[in-house]
Amino acid sequence: MATWGLVMETTVGAGERxxxxxxxxxxxxxxxxxxxxxxxxxxxNHTPEHPRSPKRRRLFREGxxxxxxxxxxxxxxxTRFTVAELLDDSAAPPPPAVEPEPAELEPxxxxxxxxxxxxPSSSPVERYADGVPVRPSWLGRTDVQ
Numbered sequence: 119m120a121t122w123g124l125v126m127e128t129t130v131g132a133g134e135r136x137x138x139x140x141x142x143x144x145x146x147x148x149x150x151x152x153x154x155x156x157x158x159x160x161x162x163n164h165t166p167e168h169p170r171s172p173k174r175r176r177l178f179r180e181g182x183x184x185x186x187x188x189x190x191x192x193x194x195x196x197t198r199f200t201v202a203e204l205l206d207d208s209a210a211p212p213p214p215a216v217e218p219e220p221a222e223l224e225p226x227x228x229x230x231x232x233x234x235x236x237x238p239s240s241s242p243v244e245r246y247a248d249g250v251p252v253r254p255s256w257l258g259r260t261d262v263q
Contacts, residue, residue, distance in 0.1 A: 121204040122146045122153035125183075128166055128197040136193075145204060153201045157183055161199040168195045 124143040131137055143160060146153045161177060161184040169190025178185040183200040244252045 119147050120150070122148070122150065123202050123204045124153065124157050124160065125200045125202055126160075126164075126197060127200070129168060129195040132168060132193070150201065150203075154183070157199050157201050161186055161197075164197060164199075166195060166197055169193065 123145055125140060126143050127138055127140045129136055130139050144156070146156060158179075164186060166186075166188065169188060169192075171191055172188045173191060174189040176187045178187070182202065183198065186197040186199070188195050188197075243255075246252060
């Protein structure tokens with residue numbers, strides 16, 4: 119099954135500082151049609167930062183997605199929504215480990231019991247009813263800062 123990226127390219131800033139930036143909104147596994155349906159839902163509900171006082175809003179469908187054009191009092195701002203197949207991701211999480219079938223599992227050898235050494239202090243440690251020491255072992259140590 120293919121992984122689809124929902125990508126948004128939008129106008130940010132205003133005036134001479136106006137430029138376009140791209141954002142990956144989400145990844146979807148499934149068919150391209152499923153990804154386009156989700157992308158259309160996001161495009162219809164998108165409210166960009168600019169223009170602050172929109173006069174007209176138009177949503178166009180194109181081959182790989184949608185184009186949202188919003189006319190403001192002085193300028194138009196556009197947002198392009200594209201669905202694209204993810205081919206490579208350098209920061210993708212590792213794939214989940216496949217666990218072997220129960221029949222393939224070998225019986226685990228019993229682990230040897232490890233003897234827990236007694237605390238270095240020869241006096242018994244005073245503890246609360248739940249087993250937590252009343253006085254922490256690090257309290258008063260000069261080698262810990």
